[in-house]
Amino acid sequence: MKKWITMLLSFCLLFGMTACSTGKTEVSGITEQNSENQMPNKKTEITLAEGSETFANKVAGKSGSNILIAYFTWAENTQVENPDEVDVDATTSASVLLPGNAAQIVAWIQQKAGGDLFPIIVSEPYSSDYDECVDRAANEKAENARPELVNHVDNMDEYDVIFLGFPNWWYTAPMAIFSFIEEYDFSGKTIVPFCTHGTGGLAGCIEDITATLPDSAEILEPIGIYRPDVDSAQPVINKWLEGLGFEDGEKASNMADGERKLRMIVDGQEIAITLYNTPAANALYDLLPLELTFEDFNGIEKISYLSEELPTDGEPDGCDPDVGDLCLYAPWGNLSIFYQDFRYSESLIMLGHVDSGMDIVSSMEENTAVVLEKLN
Numbered sequence: 001m002k003k004w005i006t007m008l009l010s011f012c013l014l015f016g017m018t019a020c021s022t023g024k025t026e027v028s029g030i031t032e033q034n035s036e037n038q039m040p041n042k043k044t045e046i047t048l049a050e051g052s053e054t055f056a057n058k059v060a061g062k063s064g065s066n067i068l069i070a071y072f073t074w075a076e077n078t079q080v081e082n083p084d085e086v087d088v089d090a091t092t093s094a095s096v097l098l099p100g101n102a103a104q105i106v107a108w109i110q111q112k113a114g115g116d117l118f119p120i121i122v123s124e125p126y127s128s129d130y131d132e133c134v135d136r137a138a139n140e141k142a143e144n145a146r147p148e149l150v151n152h153v154d155n156m157d158e159y160d161v162i163f164l165g166f167p168n169w170w171y172t173a174p175m176a177i178f179s180f181i182e183e184y185d186f187s188g189k190t191i192v193p194f195c196t197h198g199t200g201g202l203a204g205c206i207e208d209i210t211a212t213l214p215d216s217a218e219i220l221e222p223i224g225i226y227r228p229d230v231d232s233a234q235p236v237i238n239k240w241l242e243g244l245g246f247e248d249g250e251k252a253s254n255m256a257d258g259e260r261k262l263r264m265i266v267d268g269q270e271i272a273i274t275l276y277n278t279p280a281a282n283a284l285y286d287l288l289p290l291e292l293t294f295e296d297f298n299g300i301e302k303i304s305y306l307s308e309e310l311p312t313d314g315e316p317d318g319c320d321p322d323v324g325d326l327c328l329y330a331p332w333g334n335l336s337i338f339y340q341d342f343r344y345s346e347s348l349i350m351l352g353h354v355d356s357g358m359d360i361v362s363s364m365e366e367n368t369a370v371v372l373e374k375l376n
């Protein structure tokens with residue numbers, strides 16, 4: 001316990017006494033640079049990055065194959081002899097256990113945007129002892145060191161978009177991030193930084209990374225997630241990605257191979273639907289044709305209960321539906337077609353999208369009988 005308190009106190013001193021004493025947990029966006037000892041004091045502000053349309057086009061239809069998600073996390077850069085003995089409640093220790101905060105965010109980015117993962121690993125692992133790791137990181141920063149990396153991207157030419165994730169270490173990115181950046185030519189590429197941090201926020205991370213990248217690299221709006229908020233950050237990450245033009249990234253990657261067209265017939269009128277290539281959508285496809293009865297739910301969606309359960313293994317935990325999205329709400333086993341925008345919802349699984357006929361959907365009355373069938 002004493003060790004925990006000592007560590008907590010030293011962390012407060014290091015990264016902002018005010019924040020520790022207020023106990024606030026907020027998520028910071030890119031609001032402060034060079035903000036040593038500053039509390040992340042703004043909620044994430046999502047703004048559409050300049051040129052995001054071009055960016056969305058770049059991503060669309062590429063199945064995420066032009067996207068690399070490179071990241072550094074302490075947990076993958078240390079060795080813990082007895083993981084069972086690590087005090088996971090101690091904020092300074094939790095990071096040595098896999099997956100690590102930055103890696104947790106990686107999984108959500110990949111779910112939404114697709115892309116290949118690349119863990120940045122140093123040849124000489126950091127100590128799993130917090131104080132020793134902090135000391136080495138401080139020395140490396142002071143010396144502007146470039147720790148040697150064990151792994152390399154052989155086909156960097158094939159990537160146009162590089163997500164770059166890391167923790168804030170001493171108000172900047174770990175020096176291994178700079179080793180990584182300097183190893184490749186990022187001219188003309190799009191860099192999307194994301195950071196997890198203590199109370200110091202993004203500090204100088206983005207400024208230092210920008211200074212290391214060539215001028216022709218486009219750096220999109222980064223996101224910073226405050227360490228205690230990482231576990232619940234998936235909706236925030238999704239919103240951030242959508243704000244950057246990844247709105248359709250997930251759909252584009254799902255649709256790239258195996259997109260199917262369906263039609264829903266309501267009173268002789270036709271609604272055109274694209275079904276994505278996901279486990280649940282594929283299972284729905286196998287059940288077609290189906291006679292269904294739709295009802296209204298809360299003035300937001302039209303829903304119809306399926307008689308069979310669709311598999312959700314391998315699906316994202318939830319999604320943030322837009323108007324026209326066809327989803328499965330897994331706990332109730334119903335299809336939903338959203339005719340109003342709705343918030344991110346756990347267990348809501350994206351299946352497809354209405355291409356035309358949303359006016360018919362939104363005016364469907366209670367207990368409307370429909371036929372859902374394959375077109376190809």
Ligand SMILES: Cc1cc2nc3c(=O)[nH]c(=O)nc-3n(C[C@H](O)[C@H](O)[C@H](O)COP(=O)(O)O)c2cc1C
Binds near residue numbers: 072103
């Ligand atoms: C060596 C070291 C230095 C750190 N320096 C800072 C800092 O300057 N500012 C800050 O807000 N957090 C700092 N932190 C906290 C980490 O940024 C935070 O715990 C992060 O979520 C860890 O992510 P990871 O689990 O992916 O490594 C530091 C942590 C370590 C281990």
